Amino acid sequence: xxxxxxxxxxxxxxxxxxxxxxxxxxxxxxxxxxxxxxxxxxxxxxxxxxxxxxxxxxxxxxxxxxxxxxxxxxxxxxxxxxxxxxxxxxxxxxxxxxxxxxxxxxxxxxxxxxxxxxxxxxxxxxxxxxxxxxxxxxxxxxxxxxxxxxxxxxxxxxxxxxxxxxxxxxxxxxxxxxxxxxxxxxxxxxxxxxxxxxxxxxxxxxxxxxxxxxxxxxxxxxxxxxxxxxxxxxxxxxxxxxxxxxxxxxxxxxxxxxxxxxxxxxxxxxxxxxxxxxxxxxxxxxxxxxxxxxxxxxxxxxxxxxxxxxxxxxxxxxxxxxxxxxxxxxxxxx
Amino acid sequence: xxxxxxxxxxxxxxxxxxxxxxxxxxxxxxxxxxxxxxxxxxxxxxxxxxxxxxxxxxxxxxxxxxxxxxxxxxxxxxxxxxxxxxxxxxxxxxxxxxxxxxxxxxxxxxxxxxxxxxxxxxxxxxxxxxxxxxxxxxxxxxxxxxxxxxxxxxxxxxxxxxxxxxxxxxxxxxxxxxxxxxxxxxxxxxxxxxxxxxxxxxxxxxxxxxxxxxxxxxxxxxxxxxxxxxxxxxxxxxxxxxxxxxxxxxxxxxxxxxxxxxxxxxxxxxxxxxxxxxxxxxxxxxxxxxxxxxxxxxxxxxxxxxxxxxxxxxxxxxxxxxxxxxxxxxxxxxxxxxxxxxxxxxxxxxxxxxxxxxxxxxxxxxxxxxxxxxxxxxxxxxxxxxxxxxxxxxxxxxxxxxxxxxxxxxxxxxxxxxxxxxxxxxxxxxxxxxxxxxxxxxxxxxxxxxxxxxxxxxxxxxxxxxxxxxxxxxxxxxxxxxxxxxxxxxxxxxxxxxxxxxxxxxxxxxxxxxxxxxxxxxxxxxxxxxxxxxxxxxxxxxxxxxxxxxxxxxxxxxxxxxxxxxxxxxxxxxxxxxxxxxxxxxxxxxxx
Numbered sequence: 001x002x003x004x005x006x007x008x009x010x011x012x013x014x015x016x017x018x019x020x021x022x023x024x025x026x027x028x029x030x031x032x033x034x035x036x037x038x039x040x041x042x043x044x045x046x047x048x049x050x051x052x053x054x055x056x057x058x059x060x061x062x063x064x065x066x067x068x069x070x071x072x073x074x075x076x077x078x079x080x081x082x083x084x085x086x087x088x089x090x091x092x093x094x095x096x097x098x099x100x101x102x103x104x105x106x107x108x109x110x111x112x113x114x115x116x117x118x119x120x121x122x123x124x125x126x127x128x129x130x131x132x133x134x135x136x137x138x139x140x141x142x143x144x145x146x147x148x149x150x151x152x153x154x155x156x157x158x159x160x161x162x163x164x165x166x167x168x169x170x171x172x173x174x175x176x177x178x179x180x181x182x183x184x185x186x187x188x189x190x191x192x193x194x195x196x197x198x199x200x201x202x203x204x205x206x207x208x209x210x211x212x213x214x215x216x217x218x219x220x221x222x223x224x225x226x227x228x229x230x231x232x233x234x235x236x237x238x239x240x241x242x243x244x245x246x247x248x249x250x251x252x253x254x255x256x257x258x259x260x261x262x263x264x265x266x267x268x269x270x271x272x273x274x275x276x277x278x279x280x281x282x283x284x285x286x287x288x289x290x291x292x293x294x295x296x297x298x299x300x301x302x303x304x305x306x307x308x309x310x311x312x313x314x315x316x317x318x319x320x321x322x323x324x325x326x327x328x329x330x331x332x333x334x
Numbered sequence: 335x336x337x338x339x340x341x342x343x344x345x346x347x348x349x350x351x352x353x354x355x356x357x358x359x360x361x362x363x364x365x366x367x368x369x370x371x372x373x374x375x376x377x378x379x380x381x382x383x384x385x386x387x388x389x390x391x392x393x394x395x396x397x398x399x400x401x402x403x404x405x406x407x408x409x410x411x412x413x414x415x416x417x418x419x420x421x422x423x424x425x426x427x428x429x430x431x432x433x434x435x436x437x438x439x440x441x442x443x444x445x446x447x448x449x450x451x452x453x454x455x456x457x458x459x460x461x462x463x464x465x466x467x468x469x470x471x472x473x474x475x476x477x478x479x480x481x482x483x484x485x486x487x488x489x490x491x492x493x494x495x496x497x498x499x500x501x502x503x504x505x506x507x508x509x510x511x512x513x514x515x516x517x518x519x520x521x522x523x524x525x526x527x528x529x530x531x532x533x534x535x536x537x538x539x540x541x542x543x544x545x546x547x548x549x550x551x552x553x554x555x556x557x558x559x560x561x562x563x564x565x566x567x568x569x570x571x572x573x574x575x576x577x578x579x580x581x582x583x584x585x586x587x588x589x590x591x592x593x594x595x596x597x598x599x600x601x602x603x604x605x606x607x608x609x610x611x612x613x614x615x616x617x618x619x620x621x622x623x624x625x626x627x628x629x630x631x632x633x634x635x636x637x638x639x640x641x642x643x644x645x646x647x648x649x650x651x652x653x654x655x656x657x658x659x660x661x662x663x664x665x666x667x668x669x670x671x672x673x674x675x676x677x678x679x680x681x682x683x684x685x686x687x688x689x690x691x692x693x694x695x696x697x698x699x700x701x702x703x704x705x706x707x708x709x710x711x712x713x714x715x716x717x718x719x720x721x722x723x724x725x726x727x728x729x730x731x732x733x734x735x736x737x738x739x740x741x742x743x744x745x746x747x748x749x750x751x752x753x754x755x756x757x758x759x760x761x762x763x764x765x766x767x768x769x770x771x772x773x774x775x776x777x778x779x780x781x782x783x784x785x786x787x788x789x790x791x792x793x794x795x796x797x798x799x800x801x802x803x804x805x806x807x808x809x810x811x812x813x814x815x816x817x818x819x820x821x822x823x824x825x826x827x828x829x830x831x832x833x834x835x836x837x838x839x840x841x842x843x844x845x846x847x848x849x850x851x852x853x854x855x856x857x858x859x860x861x862x863x864x865x866x867x868x869x870x871x872x873x874x875x876x877x878x879x880x881x882x883x884x885x886x887x888x889x890x891x892x893x894x895x896x897x898x899x900x901x902x903x904x905x906x907x908x909x910x911x912x913x914x915x916x917x918x919x920x921x922x923x924x925x926x
Contacts (some may be wrong), residue, residue, distance in 0.1 A: 033528025033653030071534035145643030193364025239437035308477035310490030318364025
């Protein structure tokens with residue numbers, strides 16, 4: 001009899017737990033319309049389970065002129081989410097991890113100078129379950145306000161990758177050491193293979209265009225590999241093509257466009273002279289996933305009609321299934 | 335042996351050419367992005383939406399937009415039809431641009447729709463038929479700057495791309511079709527957002543001024559685009575407390591700073607987003623329209639304070655509308671060559687744009703009309719002239735070379751860094767003309783103009799060629815006494831003129847009052863006869879009492895009309911004016 005009561009109590013508890021679970025999963029829509037399909041390619045305008053912020057930085061001595069404000073919002077009306085946040089140091093490729101928890105509809109914002117002062121790199125936020133396994137939670141959006149002491153400034157949306165699986169990442173072992181976040185079009189959306197910067201202005205007009213490229217591949221335990229050799233084509237405003245090649249031994253490539261990069265024949269200033277424009281595409285020599293951004297700074301933006309300042313993430317021209325990150329699996333602290 | 339060598343060389347040349355061609359046509363490696371992937375500002379498409387453009391008539395150094403578009407296809411050229419939509423009244427200005435393979439182009443808003451704020455839709459079209467085509471290779475962005483208090487709000491917004499999901503030409507459109515319908519239904523083109531979200535809303539008490547831009551993406555571009563209607567949404571603070579709002583937006587574009595008056599929250603915005611804190615919002619149009627938008631923050635302390643930042647981004651899409659549609663005209667358009675991208679050596683004169691100072695139309699100018707010339711880097715300082723008008727200001731002259739090759743110096747009203755206001759010289763022959771700006775003996779800018787006998791334009795209160803006219807209502811009492819009344823009042827908060835109603839109410843009628851409207855314009859003084867002047871107010875013929883030069887002001891013309899009493903209570907009405915068959919820009923007044 002006692003066993004029966006105990007069994008009934010356990011069954012009742014399980015039933016209550018499952019009801020709580022069901023309630024937690026039921027999403028009250030934020031408004032009319034249908035949710036975007038998860039299969040829609042990675043974008044900084046949609047919500048996802050993994051967010052990648054293409055650039056964060058803060059000054060060593062002062063965050064007043066060089067800093068980043070990261071914002072992340074949980075647009076789910078029902079589910080709390082736990083986020084593993086990785087700050088990837090561009091100079092070493094090594095990551096430092098942290099946790100953030102967001103209740104339904106909660107938003108949070110923090111300064112890079114408060115979390116990772118003096119470091120420049122890119123940031124990854126991954127939705128995980130309470131046991132540390134990556135989880136499907138396609139409700140995360142984010143953006144980064146960025147300013148550099150060089151004068152470059154922009155507000156870059158976080159590129160969102162939707163999970164294509166329900167619940168927890170298949171094959172993730174909570175007792176294991178690591179799990180693979182694969183941007184393969186099966187587990188998560190694919191990542192860009194070739195990128196494009198659609199408007200480039202000449203250096204002779206006072207423009208300084210900061211190009212940022214990130215390799216979307218790596219291991220958060222051992223470090224992210226370098227981009228290595230990469231190529232591209234610079235086009236002038238008549239469509240004439242000027243190919244270029246370069247190599248970097250960092251997971252993040254940052255440089256301002258000039259005669260030094262991209263190296264073209266004739267040189268950059270000749271291809272895009274004063275008063276003229278162009279665009280470029282870029283891709284790694286090997287089949288590597290890339291993300292990136294470009295931020296233009298023109299000190300004459302307030303006094304010359306054709307001078308502007310601002311930036312945005314690079315456009316994806318093609319995609320690949322090779323990108324992804326390996327993360328450590330352990331329970332979050334919240 | 336000689337023949338064999340020649341063949342070998344020819345083969346090598348052909349091979350090299352083939353290799354070169356293959357290299358030129360090569361697309362970058364990787365798998366193509368699925369066209370069915372939803373609308374995004376990170377992918378290419380066949381239609382692009384630029385969420386904001388703006389330019390100033392008086393100072394493009396601080397308020398200007400460069401709309402850029404690139405054809406990322408390595409082999410094919412394409413026509414692109416641009417629709418610049420005035421966010422205030424929904425009026426549409428069109429441009430047609432052709433891009434060769436891998437070509438990029440830029441259009442400055444001041445050269446297409448000066449003094450207008452709105453949004454741009456660009457559609458890939460067949461160059462012969464003007465029908466929309468599937469060409470998912472277009473990318474674009476808008477560099478934007480506009481005043482914000484004592485500073486300048488700046489950002490670069492990528493264009494949101496909508497891929498075509500059909501192949502070839504859009505079904506139902508053929509040569510000679512007057513219009514085509516773009517269905518954003520997930521079958522013809524990608525769907526549009528239904529609910530949008532803006533995150534990272536920061537406190538105004540910390541110096542932040544976030545400009546929220548929302549655009550209606552459905553309706554017709556053949557007429558003025560219909561307003562957004564009611565926006566309903568929720569602002570969340572950073573502890574998830576919801577604050578609901580509903581706001582009526584009577585324009586097709588809303589661009590307003592988040593504040594205690596917009597959106598109306600209970601309690602107000604400043605009591606929801608406190609200093610050092612943040613929030614986010616989402617919203618949708620209750621009428622069902624597809625929406626797009628952006629948010630641009632400005633903080634004057636961004637250069638000196640760690641938590642202060644500026645710049646902006648497009649809004650996130652939360653849900654999608656099942657179907658939205660947009661009708662676009664497909665009638666032929668002349669090709670537009672963006673002056674900024676013109677292939678010219680640095681020693682050649684810079685391009686200029688000469689438009690009616692009243693309507694801002696570049697279609698036709700007439701002798702003795704007031705015109706505005708836009709060009710770059712004219713003068714460091716602004717200077718205004720007094721009557722009699724000089725033909726030189728700070729060494730700058732404007733010369734009009736007419737169809738007969740006769741050059742005349744234009745009387746000048748004013749000179750600014752990128753603008754000259756002047757008169758088309760009297761006696762300028764009709765037909766094509768060349769407008770030349772000289773500094774001393776050096777030609778600094780030149781461009782073309784079409785001179786016609788009649789080019790009527792009506793000045794407008796907000797100096798944008800649309801909306802409220804620069805006009806006065808003249809009320810004549812029963813006892814013969816007269817009183818001038820404004821038809822516009824300046825709103826300090828919106829920094830623009832709004833309607834001041836003309837009262838034709840019952841009490842006015844019983845009092846035996848009559849109301850006349852005095853419209854100010856230019857380019858109509860050489861009318862053939864008074865009978866050739868037609869003015870319709872609210873669709874009704876209005877008696878024209880005078881049309882000609884306004885005494886004492888060079889180039890300024892006026893039209894005096896009697897306002898039909900039956901218009902009482904009609905609200906906002908259009909004024910359509912025609913002189914010798916040439917139509918002026920349409921303006922609007924409010925009648926009580």
